[in-house]
Amino acid sequence: GDSVTQMEGPVTLSEEAFLTINCTYTATGYPSLFWYVQYPGEGLQLLLKATKADDKGSNKGFEATYRKETTSFHLEKGSVQVSDSAVYFCALSGGSQGNLIFGKGTKLSVKP
Amino acid sequence: GAVVSQHPSWVICKSGTSVKIECRSLDFQATTMFWYRQFPKQSLMLMATSNEGSKATYEQGVEKDKFLINHASLTLSTLTVTSAHPEDSSFYICSARVRGGSTDTQYFGPGTRLTVL
Numbered sequence: 001g002d003s004v005t006q007m008e009g010p011v012t013l014s015e016e017a018f019l020t021i022n023c024t025y026t027a028t029g030y031p032s033l034f035w036y037v038q039y040p041g042e043g044l045q046l047l048l049k050a051t052k053a054d055d056k057g058s059n060k061g062f063e064a065t066y067r068k069e070t071t072s073f074h075l076e077k078g079s080v081q082v083s084d085s086a087v088y089f090c091a092l093s094g095g096s097q098g099n100l101i102f103g104k105g106t107k108l109s110v111k112p
Numbered sequence: 113g114a115v116v117s118q119h120p121s122w123v124i125c126k127s128g129t130s131v132k133i134e135c136r137s138l139d140f141q142a143t144t145m146f147w148y149r150q151f152p153k154q155s156l157m158l159m160a161t162s163n164e165g166s167k168a169t170y171e172q173g174v175e176k177d178k179f180l181i182n183h184a185s186l187t188l189s190t191l192t193v194t195s196a197h198p199e200d201s202s203f204y205i206c207s208a209r210v211r212g213g214s215t216d217t218q219y220f221g222p223g224t225r226l227t228v229l
Contacts, residue, residue, distance in 0.1 A: 004155075036220070043116070043205065043222035044156075089156070093216070097161040097169060098209060099146050100218060104155045 002027040002094030006103035009087075013080055013110050021075040021106050023064075023090035031092040033057075033066050033073040034100065038087045047075075047088070080110045114140050116208050118221035125196055126229055133191045133224045135206030141186035142208035146218070147179075150203040159204075162189045196228045 006023040013019060025033065032051045036044040048057030053068035062077045073090060090103040115138040125131050135145055143164050148156040160181050161169040168181035178200075180192040193200055203225050207218040 032216075041222070043118075044207075044220035046217070046219075095158060097146070097158070098144065098216070099148075099158045099161065100156075100207075102155040104153065 002031065002092060002101050004090050004092055004101055004103035006088075006090045006106055008104070009106040009108065011106060011108045013108070015082055015110055015112050016079045017110075019075070019077040019080045019084075019108070021088055021090075021108070023073045023075065023103060025071050025073065025090075025092050027071075027092055027094050029094070031094045033064070034091040034093070035062070035064055035073070035075050036089040036091060036102075038089065038105070040086070044089065080108070082110045082112050084108060085110045114138075114208070114210065114217075114219040116206065116219045116221040118204075118206060118224050120224060121222060122225040122227075124227045124229065127197050128195055130192055130194045131196055131226060133193075133204055133206075133226075135189045135191070135208070135221050137187045137208040137219070140208070140210060140219075142210060143186060144209040144211075145183060145189040146207045146209065147181060147189075147191050148205045148207070150205060150223070156205060159191075193226065196226070198228045201226055201228045 034049045035047040037047045048059040050057040050066035056065045087105045089105045091100040119134045145162045147159045162183040164183045170176045183189040205223040207220045
């Protein structure tokens with residue numbers, strides 16, 4: 001079945017460092033791809049999404065490009081801030097019920 | 113933006129008791145709500161799909177008699193963990209699906225931490 005694999009954390013960076021969180025997927029068909037963020041004590045929030053190959057999703061300085069040839073959707077940010085500390089989930093819309101299929105999540109800690 | 117609430121945010125109960133968790137869409141209607149379960153350092157796993165006015169669809173391996181789901185209105189779905197045991201301790205998250213035109217978006221609740229003693 002469809003699945004998502006993302007890099008294991010935790011990832012610890014200094015403020016203003018470059019961030020990459022890798023995400024690859026396995027899917028039949030052409031799913032939409034998502035990045036969700038979960039701040040401490042809060043629910044998942046949609047960070048960005050891409051609905052077809054070569055689409056780039058972007059929000060709050062984060063970007064990810066839907067790469068069909070490499071089945072990837074890596075999350076990047078050029079300069080992270082302490083406030084970006086959270087758990088990031090990669091997901092695809094491959095569920096049989098219309099649900100999302102998630103990766104395990106990557107915890108990011110940004111130090112001042 | 114669309115907001116989904118869950119109540120309670122955390123609950124501690126004794127083994128053998130039942131616990132009800134509510135999931136509400138506050139400013140929109142959702143014909144479909146999903147219930148996920150998240151173990152520590154694990155991904156969110158779909159437990160069941162709740163459709164307003166019909167029976168829930170459970171994923172393989174999820175006991176429907178243990179995890180009772182009711183979706184009585186377009187803004188409320190409830191998950192009742194019956195005769196809870198310590199192995200049911202987990203983080204339960206709901207999401208509400210909104211579809212319209214080319215839009216298909218899920219909004220997530222903040223989750224409920226269940227601890228069964």
